Amino acid sequence: MSIPFNRPDITHVDRGFLEDAIIGGHSSGNGIFTKKVEEFISETASSDRTLLTTSCTHALEMSALLCSLRPGDEVIVPSYTFVSTANAFALFGAKPVFVDSREDTLNIDASLIEAAITPRTRAICVVHYGGVACEMENILELAKAHNLVVIEDNAHGLFARYRGKYLGTFGSLATQSFHETKNVTCGEGGALLINDASLVERAEILREKGTNRSRFLRSQVDKYTWVDIGSSWVMSDLLAAILWSQLQRANDINSRRVAIWNQYDSDLQDWADKHGVLRPFVPAGCEHVGHVYHLRFREGEQRTRFIAHMKEHQISCVFHYQPLHASPVGRRFGGFSGQCPVSEHAGECLVRVPMFNTLNDNDLARIIDTVQRFIP
């Protein structure tokens, strides 16, 4: 039997909530499930406001608009990330300035950020890779000194923590993804966490096509009208119902994933050390949620052979990001702050092994055994 890289776990229980939403007759946004999910995330994470969106990409685009960027403004982003982290800012005329990652966590290297700051810099968008936190004290301190907005692209790390505090609550803004590859999913979806109360009202307007419809829905105005730019970024209540159901068991999902992560890490340690393969590193104070387990070979050719070896045994392993500073659009629009050797190496040599909460112990043992039989 083949083992996929990811298996989304949408269950009959989730279907029950979806049916409730359908029977309730409210399928557009702003229904009861949207309200429940937004309140749950805000209360759990102590965020001023959570707005469900159609994707993490769209939540990042809302963040770019909330920074009121002008053409030519610069936003510091890691090179090693998903395209949306940079594209969201480029879309509104800003220049993404790429910074390399730390060798150990693959998060943006905080010690390289200051050199990338110019008079045009407006924001820093960090990514907590695999839900392992960036060095937030240093980053927040730098941002304060240079008057920059901090945005956390927390696509991987809902409910992960740094020094006891949830990721997504450090920056003025943070974004989440509920894409089918994420721990908690509704197929496609996202959220914007707003931790600066002064940005809440404009965020609501941006998400509602530039109208003050949110105020109208709260009976604060008797009709709504076009008051700003914006777009259609409201999540359907049908998807919010699935998300609400998934959130009820988020602890179970995350615990199982962390258990799988720990098993990979302990069982592959000797094999990795013997062959010079790097395993993920989790600094003290970081509690992740088992989103990604990855291995880094020394050479890209070893990764190619590894993926083929695993495929031969019907196990799907996949690489992750390609360095954005070297991508066609990154070269065209981006600023490039020095070299990004860590991002380039990860782009060429990193591979992710199967990770999903329904992975059973037999399949996990089979994957580990198959990895151990590979000679790089």
Ligand SMILES: Cc1ncc(COP(=O)(O)O)c(C=O)c1O
């Ligand atoms: C770091 C990061 N940011 C943003 C996204 C985009 O998420 P979405 O598919 O919800 O737009 C991803 C996708 O996996 C991601 O890895």
